Amino acid sequence: MAQNPDTVSYLTRKEATEIDELLMGPLGFGVDQLMELAGLSVATAIAEVYGASKYSRVLTICGPGNNGGDGLVAARHLHHFGYRSAVCYPKRTPKPLYGGLATQLESLSVPFLSEEDLPAELSGHFDIIVDAIFGFSFKGAPRSPFESLIQRLVSLKKFDKTQKASAIVVSIDIPSGWHVEEGDITGDGIKPDMLVSLTAPKLCAKKFVGQHHFLGGRFVPPIVVDKFKLQLPSYSGTSMCALIEKPPQIEIQAPRENYLSTDFLEEKVEVDPFDQLQKWIHHAVAAGVKDPNLVALSTAGRGGKLSSRMVQLLSVDNNGFLWFTSYENQKGRDLSENPHASILFYWDMLKRQVRVEGSVEKLSDEESEQYFHKNPREIRIRSIASEQSIVVPGRQVLHQQYEELKDYFDRSFSFIPKPTNWGGYRLKPEFFEFWQGEESRVHLKLRYFAKKVDERITWTVDQLTA
Numbered sequence: 001m002a003q004n005p006d007t008v009s010y011l012t013r014k015e016a017t018e019i020d021e022l023l024m025g026p027l028g029f030g031v032d033q034l035m036e037l038a039g040l041s042v043a044t045a046i047a048e049v050y051g052a053s054k055y056s057r058v059l060t061i062c063g064p065g066n067n068g069g070d071g072l073v074a075a076r077h078l079h080h081f082g083y084r085s086a087v088c089y090p091k092r093t094p095k096p097l098y099g100g101l102a103t104q105l106e107s108l109s110v111p112f113l114s115e116e117d118l119p120a121e122l123s124g125h126f127d128i129i130v131d132a133i134f135g136f137s138f139k140g141a142p143r144s145p146f147e148s149l150i151q152r153l154v155s156l157k158k159f160d161k162t163q164k165a166s167a168i169v170v171s172i173d174i175p176s177g178w179h180v181e182e183g184d185i186t187g188d189g190i191k192p193d194m195l196v197s198l199t200a201p202k203l204c205a206k207k208f209v210g211q212h213h214f215l216g217g218r219f220v221p222p223i224v225v226d227k228f229k230l231q232l233p234s235y236s237g238t239s240m241c242a243l244i245e246k247p248p249q250i251e252i253q254a255p256r257e258n259y260l261s262t263d264f265l266e267e268k269v270e271v272d273p274f275d276q277l278q279k280w281i282h283h284a285v286a287a288g289v290k291d292p293n294l295v296a297l298s299t300a301g302r303g304g305k306l307s308s309r310m311v312q313l314l315s316v317d318n319n320g321f322l323w324f325t326s327y328e329n330q331k332g333r334d335l336s337e338n339p340h341a342s343i344l345f346y347w348d349m350l351k352r353q354v355r356v357e358g359s360v361e362k363l364s365d366e367e368s369e370q371y372f373h374k375n376p377r378e379i380r381i382r383s384i385a386s387e388q389s390i391v392v393p394g395r396q397v398l399h400q401q402y403e404e405l406k407d408y409f410d411r412s413f414s415f416i417p418k419p420t421n422w423g424g425y426r427l428k429p430e431f432f433e434f435w436q437g438e439e440s441r442v443h444l445k446l447r448y449f450a451k452k453v454d455e456r457i458t459w460t461v462d463q464l465t466a
Helices: 013-024 031-049 066-080 096-107 146-156 203-207 222-227 273-286 330-337 365-372 377-385 395-412
Strands: 057-062 084-088 128-132 168-172 194-198 212-216 242-245 294-300 306-312 315-317 320-326 340-347 352-362 422-436 444-453 456-465
Touching: 013 031, 013 222, 031 066, 031 096, 031 128, 031 168, 031 194, 031 212, 057 066, 066 084, 066 096, 066 128, 066 168, 128 146, 242 273, 273 315, 273 340, 273 352, 273 422, 273 444, 294 330, 306 320, 306 330, 320 330, 320 365, 365 422
Parallel strands: 057 084, 057 128, 128 168, 168 194, 194 212
Antiparallel strands: 212 242, 294 306, 294 340, 315 320, 320 422, 340 352, 352 422, 422 444, 444 456
């Protein structure tokens, strides 16, 4: 799942400055090296969410400092990722490093636009605008020409009834014009759709309410993590960016058909299906999917008659898929006769589904006991009160049983025992199928098949159209 924001470290301006000085001093990093890593992280985060097939036109607006340099690097990588990249760099910094970055882009025929060359309606000409104007070291009020450029980014998010959608705004490290620690103080600042924090999020990132918050900081050495007691998210596979959180506020006035990239490129496919599934679950969380761990569970008894129902998975990891239920209901009876099942994840807003098939095993009484007592008190009482799949005279009987049991345990302070007919099941996958819907109706599938080699499970993967 996405990293809980309460467990991530946020930096003040002073701390961020000290970390930069440590990286570029005793630890031997050059500013050009950090700029390259930062720009690559930003481009990777954009490609992770906004695929080039749908959001191809990108304008990067660069300021005169390091944040602008990060933007120049990001623009180059986006070009190589297949985007149609353009740059607005109104005040070029007269240093060889920045001149070299601009020359690299010019050699790729990436156009540089002056402020005067920018179209009046940015959203009609660009799908994504990267805000690389000011970083955490900037102080004071923005001056010309950046003040007017920031205002143009602000105006993008002021929807009117004639606008279908605005261009996506991606801010690097800090939305330009925000206070490093206090955020958008006046409430009239840039409101980006995506924020890509660098090294570690700055305090203002707590005020970010856009759709996607990523961290680009895989270069941070352990000595820095230990010295500043940083809590940072883990990075999946070879990714240069990590999803930090899905902010609690979701913009629903102007929904988009695709929240995340629909690209199903071979180089982006994980070798291990569990890693691929975790990536998609992260995407579902980031897109605001409610209950992304809700699945359709299908079972069949000895006679082969199928039945399906929705269940909430308690955990998903390399050991399998875990849920809890009564042993005496339909699925419990099916699994006692035929210990095999299929589960199906479906995330409509992402046009994605994942089907998993495998054998099912009961958890030990000890494991089920541990999980039972992790549940809230009300759920434990309800597990005793509700005997699943039996006929009752009416709903009021269940409510009465629950209230009587609750009253009993309230008065007696008794230990709430796990029902003997309640426990956990674990599906051990043998097959995964990932399905990605496409607007073209040429849907794509990935299929993973388990194979046992020297007592170890390995996976083969096939890619096909649906």
